[in-house]
Amino acid sequence: MNPNSATSQRCDVLIVGLGGVGSAACYALAKQGYRVVGIDQFDPPHRMGSSHGDTRIIRKSYFEHPNYVPLLIRAYELWKTLEFEVDKQLYFPTGLLEIGPPDGVVLSGVARSAAEHSLPIETMSMQKAIERYPGIAGSDAWQAILEKDAGYLLVEECVAAHLQQARKLGVQIRVNERMLRWHADKHGVEIQTQRETLQADKLILCAGPWASQALSSYPIPLKVLRKHLYWYECPSACYSQDQGFPCFFYETPSGYYYGFPDHSRQGLKVARHSGGQIVSDPPIGQHTPDPQDRRLVEEFLASYLPEVSLQLRNWSGCYYTMTPDEHFILDRLPDAPNVVVVAGLSGHGFKFTSVLGQIASELAIEGHSKLDIDFLSIRRFLGSLR
Ligand SMILES: Cc1cc2nc3c(=O)[nH]c(=O)nc-3n(C[C@H](O)[C@H](O)[C@H](O)COP(=O)(O)OP(=O)(O)OC[C@H]3O[C@@H](n4cnc5c(N)ncnc54)[C@H](O)[C@@H]3O)c2cc1C
Structure with a gap:
């Protein structure tokens, strides 16, 4: 050609x-x-x-599999080139705090990718993480890993x-x-x-x-899941991006949850990565909220980000398209x-x-x-x- x-x-x-x-x-x-x-x-x-939905997390120490890391290194370079060409910031390096049991899927996967690809990460006790980021909570038996070279993209x-x-x-x-x-x-x-x-x-x-x-x-065998994004009021400045609050990803006994710092006074954005309702054929039309998903997200907030107000400011529906592995x-x-x-x-x-x-x-x-x-x-x- x-x-x-x-x-x-x-x-x-x-x-x-x-x-x-x-x-x-x-x-x-x-x-x-x-x-x-x-x-x-x-x-x-x-x-x-x-x-859609404002933001997406970007990170390099990939817990899902170290094979993704070379792709991510190239993805970061390409996002930077695009930012230069359009003269607009698309990537915000807030850092990402991953929290959970040290032998869980997330922390052990992050540590493996970081070790295999010599990526900088900082591992700390839960107590140290709470001192550094007042406003978070978690079990004393957990740890946190901070990936500084992570953040979000404006989707x-x-x-x-x-x-x-x-x-x-x-x-x-x-x-x-x-x-x-x-x-x-x-x-x-x-x-x-x-x-x-x-x-x-x-x-x-x-x-x-x-x-x-x-x-x-x-x-x-693709499976489409209906997923939900929520934005909550933040009366306390401790979750603000301007105050250095990072993106976060929790592995908890009730599943994976993640979110973004409050930026531009939009509220803290949070979602459940686990779960989701199967949709047989994605409808062409409006998404619908799921009260059960919202309840689980609010339980997560009450337990692990207790300074967030449960006053919902915004909601959006979206789809995951899952392969079996x-x-x-x-x-x-x-x-x-x-x-x-x-x-x-x-x-x-x-x-x-x-x-x-x-x-x-x-x-x-x-x-x-x-x-x-x-x-x-x-x-x-x-x-x-x-
Ligand atoms: C709630 C939520 C949170 C997420 N969080 C993250 C995150 O933090 N980090 C991350 O990396 N990823 C995240 N993801 C996943 C990520 O957003 C998706 O993997 C990615 O956006 C999928 O892009 P896509 O191009 O495959 O699909 P889409 O962006 O949906 O594009 C598919 C396009 O194909 C078009 N199309 C389909 N069929 C036809 C047809 N027959 N004719 C013409 N057009 C057609 C559609 O209209 C659509 O525009 C998240 C996803 C969701 C839903």
Whole structure:
């Protein structure tokens, strides 16, 4: 494929889904001079899928698996480049305090990734953590790990920045246009939308919670969970970002909870990472609150962040798209290698979207990535298609 070949109706790469991943893929390909058409059923950044709600945690000492760390190092570099290009702060290095039993999933996983990749972390007793951050609580038997090189990204602003740069570089962005079906063979790919038929050499499918619909002929066991974000009043300044309060992630006997310091007087944002209601087909419409989820979050606050007022200021619904092992799918389809799939980000994918866009572009153009992504292969779920 020649990135500088003359313009024709057929483009080099079609990208379906312009949320976190798709917006970054548009930008990565456009930067290399490829002719790209990106399509979304809504007008991103929007509130229907998985990339909204003000902020997303970004961290490097990855408890989920040390294999993610090289991807994260590249993701940090790419976010920095994007910030420079759009002249806007997208990443806020507040630090992240991870709290729980020292032999639990989180703390032992953070320590393992940090040791394998020589990443700086600070481990402290719970008592020391409470002295440093008055306003937190936890069992005396727990510990805390502070990762200074962690913080949050402004989620909608990141999607908007990738799309803005992609448009500047000539990507045709089609919004409020839904892909109905796609077809691939050795000559290329074709998609049918409500309005038109489009052809290209390659297709990148990054449909977020709608991935199962886009991949309906593949037996990929994705599960969509409805999740909830809450913002609570903070009468005390102890949770303020201006006072140095960090992002936090707790492993508790009733599950994982995480949140963000009060910034711009919006209140403390908190959510339950565990749990969630299964949604068989993500509805195209408004999210609905879940009183049971809210009750658990307020019990968490009362126990571990007791200075937060339980006066709810804001709420938002969102979707996680889970794979059975909770690791991403990032691969070409074995029987259609001109189709790249990025799916099943399992509730921890946003921080990676800058690098996932770049890797998706490499898979589409070169057929492989410079980064090691074997552990994210789609083949682990495809049984007979292997
Ligand atoms: C409450 C919550 C908190 C989270 N917290 C964190 C966090 O702190 N850190 C972190 O790293 N990650 C976090 N995540 C996960 C992260 O936000 C997601 O993994 C990531 O945003 C997913 O991006 P995506 O591009 O796959 O999906 P989306 O951003 O949802 O994009 C998919 C897009 O595809 C479009 N689409 C789908 N089907 C079609 C079609 N047929 N035709 C046209 N368009 C289509 C949709 O309209 C949508 O715009 C969180 C997620 C949630 C819900």
